[in-house]
Amino acid sequence: MKEFKILAVVAFFTLVTYWGVEPFAHSQMHKHVESNNFSYDGKADIEEASKAIEVAKNITDANKKAKVLDAANKKLADKKAFWAEVSQVSKLKGNAAAGEASFAACMACHNGSGANMGGVIPPKLDNAGSLYDKNYLIALIKDPAMASNVDHKYDNTMMHPMGTVKTMITAPQQIADVVEFIKTKKVVKLTPQVAFEDACGRCHANRYGNLTQLGTTPKFKTEQEALTHRVKVLDEQDKIKAYMGKLPPDLSIIDRARSANFMETFIQDPQSQLPGTSMPRVGLSKDGYAMVQAYLEKTGDPSKEARHALGPWVIVFFIIFTMLAYLWKKSQWKDLH
C-alpha cells in the first residue's frame, strides 16, 4: 500500500510540472500572438501603426515630437487607405482570361532564370495560387512593400525589388483579373519541398534538406566543381545579406527550436514577434503554410514517423515483459511462502 502512495505523490507532482509549471513558464518567456488564420486584412498593420502614435506622444522634445507624430499619423492614414482599397479590389469579380495577359508582366521577373534581382531571386509562381492568400496577392500587386509590411525600409529614393509592378498593373479590375488567373491556374507540382523553395528558399537555406538559396545542391564529380558551386552560393548569400541586413538563418531544425504559435504568427507577420525585423511578411494561405510546415517538420525531425510507428510495439513489449516478470517472481517466491 505504501508503494502506491509514493507512486501517487510522484505522479501528482510530475503532472503538475508537465501541465502547469512548464506551460506557464513558456507563456511568460514567449508572448502569445493571436493568429490571423492566414487571412490578410491589414488589421495587425493598422494596430501596429496606432501603437507607434502612442509611443510618439511620449517624446519629451517638443520639436522632435511634432515631427515623429506627424509621420506616425500619416503612416496610420496610409495603412488604413491601403487595406481599404485591397478590400475593394477583393470584392470585384475577376476574369481569369483577361488576367492572363497581365500575368506576362509578372513573368518578366518570375521566369525561373535564377537571376538575382535587387537582393533575391524572384520565386517561381507555378504554385502561387495555392501557396498565397487571395487578399495578400491583391495587396502585393498594389504595393509589395506595404503588403509584406516592410514599407518602413523604403523611402522615395529606394525601391522594393518588385516595386515596378505598381506602375505596370494599376486598375482595380486589372488586379482582380490577374489574381483570378493565378488563383485558378492549374497547380504544377506542389510538394512540401517545392512549397518551401517557392516561399522561403530564396532567403533561407535548409542544410538537412540539401538546399541552399540556389536550390538543391547537386552531386559533383570533382572538387573543383564543388568549390565553384560553393562560391556561387556565397556570392548569392552576400547579395541577400546586403538586401536584408543579415543572412537569414538556416531553417533545418527551426521546427524544434520554435513553438507552433511562434512559427505560424511569425510568418503571417514577422513584426508581431520581432519588431523591426527585416523579414517580410509571407502571405501564405492555410494550405500553403501546412505544406511549408510539413517540410520543416521533415528536416527538423526526420525520424518522427519511424518513432511513432515504433511506439505501439515498445508498449506491447513492455506489457509482455511485465507479465513475464510477474510470473517469474511468482515462481521464485512460491516455495518460500
Ligand code: HEC
Ligand atoms: C520587377 C520584377 C518583378 C515583377 C514585375 C513582379 N515581381 Fe513578384 N517578386 C519580385 C521579387 C524580386 C520578389 C522577391 C521579393 C522579396 O523577397 O523581398 C518577388 C516576390 C513575389 C512573391 C512572393 C511574395 C512573398 O510574400 O513571399 C509573389 C507571390 C510575387 N512576387 C508575385 C508577383 C505577381 C503576381 C506579379 C505580377 C502581377 C509580380 N510578382 C511581378 C520581382 C517581381
Ligand code: HEC
Ligand atoms: C525575403 C527574405 C525572406 C523570406 C522570403 C523568408 N524569410 Fe525568414 N527571415 C528572413 C530574415 C532576414 C530573417 C532574420 C530576421 C531577424 O533576425 O531579424 C528571417 C528569420 C526567420 C526565422 C527566425 C526567427 C527567429 O526566431 O529569430 C524564421 C523561423 C523564419 N525566418 C521563417 C521563414 C519561413 C518559414 C519562410 C517561408 C514561409 C521565410 N522565413 C521566408 C528573411 C526571409
